[in-house]
Amino acid sequence: xxxxxxxxxxxxxxxxxxxxxxxxxxxxxxxxxxxxxxxxxxxxxxxxxxxxxxxxxxxxxxxxxxxxxxxxxxxxxxxxxxxxxxxxxxxxxxxxxxxxxxxxxxxxxxxxxx
Amino acid sequence: xxxxxxxxxxxxxxxxxxxxxxxxxxxxxxxxxxxxxxxxxxxxxxxxxxxxxxxxxxxxxxxxxxxxxxxxxxxxxxxxxxxxxxxxxxxxxxxxxxxxxxxxxxxxxxxxxxxxxx
Numbered sequence: 001x002x003x004x005x006x007x008x009x010x011x012x013x014x015x016x017x018x019x020x021x022x023x024x025x026x027x028x029x030x031x032x033x034x035x036x037x038x039x040x041x042x043x044x045x046x047x048x049x050x051x052x053x054x055x056x057x058x059x060x061x062x063x064x065x066x067x068x069x070x071x072x073x074x075x076x077x078x079x080x081x082x083x084x085x086x087x088x089x090x091x092x093x094x095x096x097x098x099x100x101x102x103x104x105x106x107x108x109x110x111x112x113x114x
Numbered sequence: 115x116x117x118x119x120x121x122x123x124x125x126x127x128x129x130x131x132x133x134x135x136x137x138x139x140x141x142x143x144x145x146x147x148x149x150x151x152x153x154x155x156x157x158x159x160x161x162x163x164x165x166x167x168x169x170x171x172x173x174x175x176x177x178x179x180x181x182x183x184x185x186x187x188x189x190x191x192x193x194x195x196x197x198x199x200x201x202x203x204x205x206x207x208x209x210x211x212x213x214x215x216x217x218x219x220x221x222x223x224x225x226x227x228x229x230x231x232x
Contacts, residue, residue, distance in 0.1 A: 031218070032218045034220050034221075036223075041225075041226070041228075042225045042226065043118075043120070043207045043209075043223035043224050043225045043226045044158070044207070044209075044223045045223070046116070046220050046221075046222060046223075049220050051218070089157060089158070093218070100146065100163055101148075101160055101163065102148075102160070102221055104157045104158045105157065106156075106157050107156075107157050
């Protein structure tokens with residue numbers, strides 16, 4: 001069935017390093033992708049999104065790359081800070097659901113050491 | 115912008131109690147709201163999609179009589195867990211999405227409600 005999954009369940013980095021979190025999806029009809037950050041005991045926080053007509057989008061310290069050929073999505077965080085420690089989820093939706101429902105990946109925990 | 119408020123943040127109650135959780139979009143109108151359930155160290159599981167003024171659409175396996183959803187206005191949706199039992203204990207999270215024609219918008223999430231049934 002449809003799924004959005006992550007390669008790395010936990011990523012440990014040093015403060016100041018760049019972090020890359022990866023996500024694979026299986027639905028070729030996926031048209032819209034979002035990265036969320038979830039801190040302990042809180043709801044997911046929107047980070048950045050990208051539509052399928054783009055392959056790269058940049059925000060403040062974050063970049064999302066989309067490779068539709070291999071159905072792969074990544075989130076790059078520049079100069080990672082301790083405050084970036086959280087669980088990161090990729091999510092997608094598609095024309096199949098009328099762009100209503102999000103399908104979430106399993107999540108990657110990012111641990112940033114000072 | 116795009117703030118979603120969810121109340122209460124934590125509920126502890128006895129088995130058999132019904133619990134109502136509110137989800138409000140504070141600075142935008144949400145034609146669609148979503149209710150999720152999240153178990154520890156797991157991803158979010160969509161329970162139902164709530165459209166303003168119409169009945170909610172429940173995901174397979176979610177009991178609509180157990181989890182009552184009302185979306186009476188463009189800024190408020192409620193989830194009522196009826197006759198809650200210990201197995202209903204979980205982290206419930208709502209999200210809201212603003213409708214814009216010809217443009218997909220992200221869902222914005224509340225901070226969740228930790229429900230503990232004794």
